[in-house]
Amino acid sequence: MKSSWMWLFACALACVMQPSGAAGNADYLLRPDRVWNGTDDVSHAGWAVLVRGGAIVAVGPANGIDAGGAQTIALPGTTLVPGLIDLHSHLFLHPYNETPWNDQVLKEPEAYRTLEAAQHARDTLLAGFTTLRDLGTEGAGYADVSVKRAIDEGMVPGPRLFVATRAIVATASYGPGPHGFRPDIDLPSGAQEASGVDAVLRAVREQAGHGADWIKVYADYRVGTDGSAEPTFTATELKALVEAAHLSGRPVAAHSATDAGMRMAVDAGVDTIEHGYGGSEATFKRMRERGVAYLPTLTAVESTEQYFNHYVQGSPPTPKMLEAEHAFRTARAAGVEIGCGSDVGVFRHGDNWREPAAMVRLGMTPVEALRACTSVAAKILRQQGHLGRIAPGLRADVVAFDGDPTTDIQALRHPAFVMKDGAVYRQPPSP
Numbered sequence: 001m002k003s004s005w006m007w008l009f010a011c012a013l014a015c016v017m018q019p020s021g022a023a024g025n026a027d028y029l030l031r032p033d034r035v036w037n038g039t040d041d042v043s044h045a046g047w048a049v050l051v052r053g054g055a056i057v058a059v060g061p062a063n064g065i066d067a068g069g070a071q072t073i074a075l076p077g078t079t080l081v082p083g084l085i086d087l088h089s090h091l092f093l094h095p096y097n098e099t100p101w102n103d104q105v106l107k108e109p110e111a112y113r114t115l116e117a118a119q120h121a122r123d124t125l126l127a128g129f130t131t132l133r134d135l136g137t138e139g140a141g142y143a144d145v146s147v148k149r150a151i152d153e154g155m156v157p158g159p160r161l162f163v164a165t166r167a168i169v170a171t172a173s174y175g176p177g178p179h180g181f182r183p184d185i186d187l188p189s190g191a192q193e194a195s196g197v198d199a200v201l202r203a204v205r206e207q208a209g210h211g212a213d214w215i216k217v218y219a220d221y222r223v224g225t226d227g228s229a230e231p232t233f234t235a236t237e238l239k240a241l242v243e244a245a246h247l248s249g250r251p252v253a254a255h256s257a258t259d260a261g262m263r264m265a266v267d268a269g270v271d272t273i274e275h276g277y278g279g280s281e282a283t284f285k286r287m288r289e290r291g292v293a294y295l296p297t298l299t300a301v302e303s304t305e306q307y308f309n310h311y312v313q314g315s316p317p318t319p320k321m322l323e324a325e326h327a328f329r330t331a332r333a334a335g336v337e338i339g340c341g342s343d344v345g346v347f348r349h350g351d352n353w354r355e356p357a358a359m360v361r362l363g364m365t366p367v368e369a370l371r372a373c374t375s376v377a378a379k380i381l382r383q384q385g386h387l388g389r390i391a392p393g394l395r396a397d398v399v400a401f402d403g404d405p406t407t408d409i410q411a412l413r414h415p416a417f418v419m420k421d422g423a424v425y426r427q428p429p430s431p
């Protein structure tokens with residue numbers, strides 16, 4: 001499926017691995033054709049970026065930068081941009097057309113899934129995504145905390161991770177089953193189940209204590225009598241969950257596909273809404289008023305429609321895709337802050353570029369979509385002082401693509417250079 005010798009071969013041709021993934025100590029002058037800094041309306045020809053000790057120290061016209069003894073890395077034909085950020089990933093999942101979600105959760109041991117996650121992390125980083133908010137291990141417990149640690153310690157290459165650990169669901173309101181399975185067997189759950197204020201408080205505190213950076217809650221799920229999505233937690237439970245998370249300094253991400261679930265989550269004080277396909281104009285306006293960000297996960301819908309509903313890329317969108325597109329346009333018109341969150345894991349890790357490409361297809365300019373994956377995403381992550389822009393003082397997470405993604409978003413399919421924290425993970429072959 002994903003063989004490491006293939007990767008090693010590719011690496012011999014096109015990339016360099018830092019022996020230690022810790023912050024790079026060398027100084028580099030990066031010389032692409034153009035630089036886009038994460039906020040401007042255009043990329044700048046002839047600019048360069050100086051990196052020292054893992055941080056960006058200068059950006060601007062190359063002839064105005066005193067590089068000292070820095071090693072120059074020439075990146076001809078490329079545009080350098082801030083390392084990309086995907087705010088909705090699942091490193092512990094792989095495409096459902098390879099293995100259905102139920103089978104991943106029920107048949108793949110946690111140790112195996114953890115090794116898969118490490119490989120997914122590497123694929124993600126080499127694609128130019130240097131930061132992920134990973135929204136739940138889907139039945140693999142707290143293994144995301146260990147993957148994050150292994151990446152931070154340089155054991156395996158991967159993006160910076162902000163993890164949600166197990167995620168929190170209302171009792172019997174998430175898969176596998178219980179509907180469709182024998183009622184007399186206890187199945188492992190894809191998330192931590194809770195009912196009642198005391199239980200949701202305990203779940204938040206357990207997950208926070210075990211290493212969650214964010215708390216993820218499912219505000220609705222397919223619990224209706226006909227399988228339709230309906231709210232799960234009561235307003236009281238949701239408010240208690242958000243209060244406990246916020247007291248501990250952790251923001252809350254709410255999965256919600258229905259307008260009613262979104263409304264309850266927003267009123268409870270969550271920080272981001274995931275999916276939001278059924279969101280009404282009034283609810284998106286309320287999100288804007290309350291500063292709740294939106295992660296549209298357009299690529300997840302397209303992928304599941306491909307796998308399960310005979311959708312073929314390029315053909316007219318299915319009703320489910322039209323609903324997601326309508327939500328995206330409504331949110332945009334309402335002025336909601338929209339970040340890049342793809343739900344990758346439903347589709348192939350490393351194909352995260354499909355989400356900004358979908359955003360452009362639905363009306364964003366390439367620069368808007370790139371902001372959603374850089375400066376806007378960093379703000380949603382509360383990391384705007386460290387990540388998401390190319391500016392002095394920020395961490396040296398910078399990536400280059402062949403061509404110019406600020407004018408053609410498809411350039412994101414061709415990563416040429418990846419640096420995270422000043423360490424080089426991918427670079428073009430030397431001439």
Ligand SMILES: [Zn+2]
Nearest residue numbers: 088090135343
């Ligand atoms: Zn998800």
